[in-house]
Amino acid sequence: MNTLNTAANRTWIVLLVATAITYWLGESGTAGKAGTMAVFVMLGLALLKGWLVIYDFMELRHAPTLWKALLVGWLVFVLGMIVLAYWMGLH
Amino acid sequence: MSGAFTKSMARNIFYGGTTFFFLLFLALSFDTMKQLPKRDMRQNITPSIIAGKHIWETRDCIGCHTLMGEGAYFAPELANVVERLGSKEAVKAFIQSRPVDGIPGRRSMPQFNLTDKELDDLANFLEHVNTINDANWPPNIQG
Amino acid sequence: MQYKSQAVAKPYFIAAIGLFIGQILFGLVLGLQYVLGDFLFPAIPFNVARMVHTNLLIVWLLFGFMGAAYYLIPEEAETELFSPKLALALFWIFLVAGALTIVGYLTVPYATLAQLTGNDLLATMGREFLEQPLPTKLGIVVVALAFLFNITMTVLKGRKTSIALVLLLGLWGLAVFFLFSFYNPANIVVDKFFWWWVVHLWVEGVWELILGAMLAFVLIKVTGVDREVIEKWLYVIVTLTLITGIIGTGHHYFWIGTPEYWQWWGSIFSALEPIPFFAMTVFAFNMVNRRRREHPNKAAVLWALGTGVMAFLGAGIWGFLHTLAPVNYYTHGTQITAAHGHMAFYGAYVMVNLTMISYAMPLLRGRAANSNKAQVFEMWSFWLMTVAMVFITLFLTAAGILQVWLQRVSDSPVPFMVGQDQVALFYWMREWAGVAFLIGLIVYVISFFVKGEEKAA
Amino acid sequence: MPPDTTSATMSVAVRPSGPPNDASGARLPGDLAIWFFILAELLAFAVFFLAYAFARAGNVEMFNESQLTLDLNSGALNTVLLITGSWFVVLAVQAVKRDATRLGARWLAAGMACGFAFLVVKVFEYSAKFDADISLSTNTFYMFYISLTFFHFMHVVLGMVILAILLVKTRQGAYGSREHNALESGAAYWHMVDLLWIVLFPLVYVMR
Numbered sequence: 001m002n003t004l005n006t007a008a009n010r011t012w013i014v015l016l017v018a019t020a021i022t023y024w025l026g027e028s029g030t031a032g033k034a035g036t037m038a039v040f041v042m043l044g045l046a047l048l049k050g051w052l053v054i055y056d057f058m059e060l061r062h063a064p065t066l067w068k069a070l071l072v073g074w075l076v077f078v079l080g081m082i083v084l085a086y087w088m089g090l091h
Numbered sequence: 092m093s094g095a096f097t098k099s100m101a102r103n104i105f106y107g108g109t110t111f112f113f114l115l116f117l118a119l120s121f122d123t124m125k126q127l128p129k130r131d132m133r134q135n136i137t138p139s140i141i142a143g144k145h146i147w148e149t150r151d152c153i154g155c156h157t158l159m160g161e162g163a164y165f166a167p168e169l170a171n172v173v174e175r176l177g178s179k180e181a182v183k184a185f186i187q188s189r190p191v192d193g194i195p196g197r198r199s200m201p202q203f204n205l206t207d208k209e210l211d212d213l214a215n216f217l218e219h220v221n222t223i224n225d226a227n228w229p230p231n232i233q234g
Numbered sequence: 235m236q237y238k239s240q241a242v243a244k245p246y247f248i249a250a251i252g253l254f255i256g257q258i259l260f261g262l263v264l265g266l267q268y269v270l271g272d273f274l275f276p277a278i279p280f281n282v283a284r285m286v287h288t289n290l291l292i293v294w295l296l297f298g299f300m301g302a303a304y305y306l307i308p309e310e311a312e313t314e315l316f317s318p319k320l321a322l323a324l325f326w327i328f329l330v331a332g333a334l335t336i337v338g339y340l341t342v343p344y345a346t347l348a349q350l351t352g353n354d355l356l357a358t359m360g361r362e363f364l365e366q367p368l369p370t371k372l373g374i375v376v377v378a379l380a381f382l383f384n385i386t387m388t389v390l391k392g393r394k395t396s397i398a399l400v401l402l403l404g405l406w407g408l409a410v411f412f413l414f415s416f417y418n419p420a421n422i423v424v425d426k427f428f429w430w431w432v433v434h435l436w437v438e439g440v441w442e443l444i445l446g447a448m449l450a451f452v453l454i455k456v457t458g459v460d461r462e463v464i465e466k467w468l469y470v471i472v473t474l475t476l477i478t479g480i481i482g483t484g485h486h487y488f489w490i491g492t493p494e495y496w497q498w499w500g501s502i503f504s505a506l507e508p509i510p511f512f513a514m515t516v517f518a519f520n521m522v523n524r525r526r527r528e529h530p531n532k533a534a535v536l537w538a539l540g541t542g543v544m545a546f547l548g549a550g551i552w553g554f555l556h557t558l559a560p561v562n563y564y565t566h567g568t569q570i571t572a573a574h575g576h577m578a579f580y581g582a583y584v585m586v587n588l589t590m591i592s593y594a595m596p597l598l599r600g601r602a603a604n605s606n607k608a609q610v611f612e613m614w615s616f617w618l619m620t621v622a623m624v625f626i627t628l629f630l631t632a633a634g635i636l637q638v639w640l641q642r643v644s645d646s647p648v649p650f651m652v653g654q655d656q657v658a659l660f661y662w663m664r665e666w667a668g669v670a671f672l673i674g675l676i677v678y679v680i681s682f683f684v685k686g687e688e689k690a691a
Numbered sequence: 692m693p694p695d696t697t698s699a700t701m702s703v704a705v706r707p708s709g710p711p712n713d714a715s716g717a718r719l720p721g722d723l724a725i726w727f728f729i730l731a732e733l734l735a736f737a738v739f740f741l742a743y744a745f746a747r748a749g750n751v752e753m754f755n756e757s758q759l760t761l762d763l764n765s766g767a768l769n770t771v772l773l774i775t776g777s778w779f780v781v782l783a784v785q786a787v788k789r790d791a792t793r794l795g796a797r798w799l800a801a802g803m804a805c806g807f808a809f810l811v812v813k814v815f816e817y818s819a820k821f822d823a824d825i826s827l828s829t830n831t832f833y834m835f836y837i838s839l840t841f842f843h844f845m846h847v848v849l850g851m852v853i854l855a856i857l858l859v860k861t862r863q864g865a866y867g868s869r870e871h872n873a874l875e876s877g878a879a880y881w882h883m884v885d886l887l888w889i890v891l892f893p894l895v896y897v898m899r
Contacts, residue, residue: 008785012778016771019892023767026897032755035899042893049774049889057777057882059784059875064717070730075890078737082894085744089751095872096723098396098462101469104728109476111849115842116480119499123427126493126828131423141420148360148418149348154281159490160567161426162362165268165280167650168567191276198271198651201279203345220422226497228489230564233647470727477731495827495834502738509731 011056018045039086043079050075130224143216146209155200157234159225165198168234170220175232179214186210235597237308239315244598245325246301247591251679253294253332254584258672260287265665269658278340285339285365291579292363293332298587299408299444300328300381303401305594306451307385311392316384324377324384331373335366357418361429364415371415378409396465397447397454400472404443411435423491430486437583438479438507438549445586446472446514449541452593453518456535457525467517474510482507485557489566497559504557508550511582515542531596531603533612533681537589540620544581552577552627564642569657570634577627580619588616588678595682605686612681618674625667633660721875729883732846736887739842740894743835750831755899757832760823765816766896769809770888773847776805777885780854780878783861790868792861799858802881806851813844836895843887850884853877 022042025031031038054071055061061068127133147153153162156169167175176182186205193199205213235241263283267273274283308315315321338347344360351367353359358368366374382405389398414431450468454461484500518539529535552574556565565571592612596603603609640653648656719726747754783798820837827834857877860866866874 006785008778008781012774015774015778015889019767019770019774022893022897023763023770026763026767031897031899039898042897046890046893050886053777053882053886053889057781057885058879059720059781062717063719067719067726071733074730074733074737075886078740078890081741082744082898085741085748086898088745089748096466097872098466098469100722100873100876101466101473101724102396104724105469105473105476107849107853108473108728109480111845112477112480115845116483118841118845119481119484119496120427122827123487123492123496124424126826127421127423127491129828130493131421131491133421136420144420144422145357148357149345149353151281151285151344151360151365153360153362154284154365155279157567158422159426161486161490162567163281163284164567164569164572165284193272193275196271198267198280198654199275201276223423223491225489225491226494228563228566230642231647233641233649233653466724470724473728474731477735493828495838498742498834499838502735502742505738506731506735 007056007061011052014052015049018049021045036086036090039083043083047075047079050079132219132222132224135219135222137215139212139215140219142209143212143214143219146205146213147216150203150205155198158220159223160228166200168229169217170223170225171229171232171234173214173218174221175234179211179218182214182217183210186213235594235600237314239318239321240305240308240594241598242315242318242321242325243301243305243594245322246297246304247595247598249325249329250294250297250301250587250591253290253297255675255679256336257287257290257294258668258675260284260290262665262668262672263287265661265668268661269665282339282344285344286336288363289332289335289339289365293328295583295587297328298590299405299448300324302444302448302587302590302594303381303385303405305590305598306401306448307388307398308392310395310398310451311389313388313392316387316391320380320384324380327373328377331370331377335370338367339365356416358416361415361418361425363433364429374412375409378412382406382409395461396468397450400443400450400468401447404440404445404447407440407443408436411440426490427487427492430483434483434486435480437578438482438504439476441583442475442479442510443472445541445545445582446475448586448590449514449518449538452534452538452589453521455593456529456531456538457521458527458529459521459524464521467513467521471510471513471517474513478503478506478509485559485562488559488562501558505554507557508546508554511542511546511550515546518542529603531593531609533604533609533616534589534593536613536616537585537592540616541581541585541589544577544585544620544623546581547624548574548577548579548581548627552631555631564638565634568634568637568642569630570638573627573630573634576630577623580623585620604681605684607686608681608684611677611684615674615678615681618677619671620674622667622671622674626664626671629660629664629667633657633664636660721877721879722872725876725879729879732883733887736842736890739839740890743839743894746831746835753830754832757830757836758896758899760825761836761896762816762819763896765812766892769812770892772805772809772812773885773888776802776809777882779805780881784871784874784878787861787866787871787874788868792864792867795866796858796861799854799861803851803854803858806847806854806881809847810844810851813840813847817841839891839895843884843891846884846887850881853880 022045025038025042031042051072054068054075058071060071147158152158152169155163155166157164158168159170160168173179173182176185186200186203187210189200189202191202193201260283263274263278264280264287267275267280267283304315304321338351342350344365347367348354348359351359351369353368356368358371359365364371382402385405386402389402411432414428417428419425446468450464453459454464481499482504484496485504487496487500519542522535522539556562556570556574604612636657637653640648640656641650779798779802783795783802786792786798787795817837820833825833825837827837854877857866857874861874
């Protein structure tokens with residue numbers, strides 16, 4: 001079973017890689033030092049991962065745009081507010 | 092048949108969701124019961140306080156007053172009344188001195204003709220309720 | 235009315251309206267005592283009149299729910315009621331027990347009533363809404379179980395529809411949670427904790443199932459929309475109700491000594507509680523807009539739509555007003571709570587009962603709907619009562635906001651009674667709105683006796 | 692999610708709203724009812740996530756300091772487990788849609804294994820915390836950490852129950868290329884559980 005032939009398989013690989021990066025950010029303490037930069041990276045990764053799960057795992061790639069908008073909109077809104085809260089935390 | 096909205100699925104989600112959230116509520120309630128001893132000063136509950144709660148209930152004080160903010164909104168909050176009036180004696184004197192026919196034109200508290208022991212018990216109960224760790228409610232002494 | 239045994243609902247509805255009138259009269263007494271402090275003192279002190287007001291409310295709503303069940307279960311299950319005789323017997327037992335309780339409240343000092351009725355054996359009296367003496371509480375359990383046995387057997391031997399299922403779940407839940415009223419520990423925090431399992435899990439839990447089932451039934455009858463669609467909406471609504479309402483109990487566990495995480499859990503989930511009420515309003519209007527028949531009973535349709543809107547306003551919006559912990563810290567135990575209480579009870583449970591009565595009563599009297607003249611009276615009563623309730627709520631909200639400002643928020647907080655004197659104006663205005671409500675109720679009763687050319691059954 | 696056996700046949704569903712097969716042939720997998728439920732859950736979690744984020748803005752030092760005590764390894768491992776479990780369920784659904792139901796059943800079992808592993812890792816993580824006398828009432832961070840992860844934990848448990856039912860039904864041959872509504876619905880719920888963890892992991896475990 002060629003692992004890269006379907007979208008789901010490719011997505012799985014990308015998700016693992018993204019998780020590894022986030023883990024590395026935390027483990028190596030870069031999250032602490034780099035601060036804002038690290039937060040943008042990890043939340044960007046979360047956005048990518050969420051997007052892939054919604055499109056390929058939940059198979060909403062072929063769903064009505066209403067439902068795509070709802071799910072992705074939720075993801076963008078939550079991550080956006082987290083960034084806002086993080087920025088407020090800096091001051 | 093994709094994208095259908097079947098009633099059987101809706102019913103199953105109703106059963107699953109209800110059971111899920113009731114179990115979650117039981118879990119939180121179980122944890123609450125474990126944490127309460129550190130907050131509700133149950134170790135200080137004396138027979139007098141228990142008798143005081145009985146007086147509180149059998150005179151239906153909750154029908155006019157609030158206790159920890161719950162009850163009727165006709166008369167003042169009583170969880171912190173001992174602190175507000177200054178002493179248990181002041182509270183007992185107030186209860187004892189209620190005129191039988193009330194105060195003309197004013198909201199009036201009935202004369203319950205409580206014995207001295209009953210007054211002591213009730214005052215002890217109200218003082219005890221004030222010691223409970225209720226996330227420092229009310230905002231001020233007025234209750 | 236397709237089944238003879240549905241007629242047993244009629245006495246329940248009549249008793250419900252009778253007790254409703256009693257409740258409103260005592261409400262006016264209470265409202266007057268707010269402004270004329272020693273009105274009827276010491277004969278009927280405030281706490282006794284309040285007991286009668288709140289207990290009459292709950293008992294007449296229970297009569298309404300039972301009448302609704304006796305009316306709709308045979309029709310849903312497409313079979314005769316299991317035992318109409320049992321239903322009638324229970325009617326008289328419950329009515330007499332209720333009447334005796336009220337007489338007991340009014341004629342005997344509460345402490346004496348407690349001694350006379352075995353409160354020393356098992357102390358369950360003296361708690362808000364649960365003031366009934368022990369024999370009455372036991373009577374309620376007996377009546378509830380026999381009632382549930384009666385309608386459950388009816389459904390078991392007949393057609394099992396989703397509406398009947400949801401209604402049964404709601405009524406069984408009501409009986410189960412009432413059992414917590416017998417638990418009265420010496421520890422006040424544990425006492426309050428489980429007291430909310432009766433009160434909250436009733437009005438923000440299982441009663442909403444009953445409300446949903448009754449509304450769904452009436453909407454099927456008056457709009458003729460396909461049962462499949464309505465029952466799907468019903469499931470979505472009751473799912474949202476329970477997944478928000480059960481944990482929503484947490485908004486009563488902010489300040490009574492329970493751990494402080496409830497301030498987060500309670501706020502978050504009770505903030506979501508208006509959603510099912512909003513869904514119910516969209517549902518009601520959606521079904522009426524897509525109706526497939528013009529039902530002669532216009533008043534019932536008006537009540538059904540009104541139920542959705544007022545439940546969303548009273549329970550949803552006015553509930554959200556003071557459900558978040560940081561807000562509730564200041565409004566807890568003030569007139570804001572009373573304002574929410576009035577409109578929520580009226581919008582959700584009084585109106586759904588009146589919807590059911592308005593729909594079923596003509597059929598019980600042998601006609602599809604009352605005459606247009608009678609329906610005009612009924613619509614007048616709808617608007618009089620609903621608008622009067624809106625004003626009661628607005629005036630109490632104003633009083634509550636002022637009370638919060640004077641007694642809680644300001645840098646120099648005033649004592650309770652000083653604050654109350656300064657909001658007396660709003661209590662006067664609330665009392666006049668209460669009188670308007672009574673007029674609306676009287677017009678409602680009159681509408682049953684107004685003649686005019688009726689439509690065939 | 693045991694679908695009503697009586698409607699195992701192709702039940703004509705009257706749809707009050709939601710254009711499942713609109714003009715562009717777009718198709719919403721699974722049952723509309725599950726998507727209502729998913730939206731409700733996403734809303735509840737969104738409010739919880741934002742409550743955490745803005746509560747953190749209030750006292751950053753305490754949150755950062757308490758966060759150090761979290762077991763990042765088990766968090767990352769759990770993320771991998773859920774992602775893999777989600778992937779297995781996607782493969783299961785695809786297999787069943789090709790009428791390869793035996794293969795589909797095996798992928799479902801694999802997905803459940805990942806879910807079970809997640810629960811085991813979580814239980815160890817919790818027991819370590821409870822041994823260190825950390826509870827919901829220790830401080831606001833731990834209250835959020837335990838509340839969020841426990842709320843998610845119970846969603847994984849419910850997801851396992853759903854997968855178990857789907858597994859049994861798949862083995863009974865209830866699903867195939869023709870009928871897979873319930874299977875897709877259960878899969879959508881499982882993917883939602885994964886999506887929630889994808890946001891929760893960086894937010895609670897890593898972000899400082």
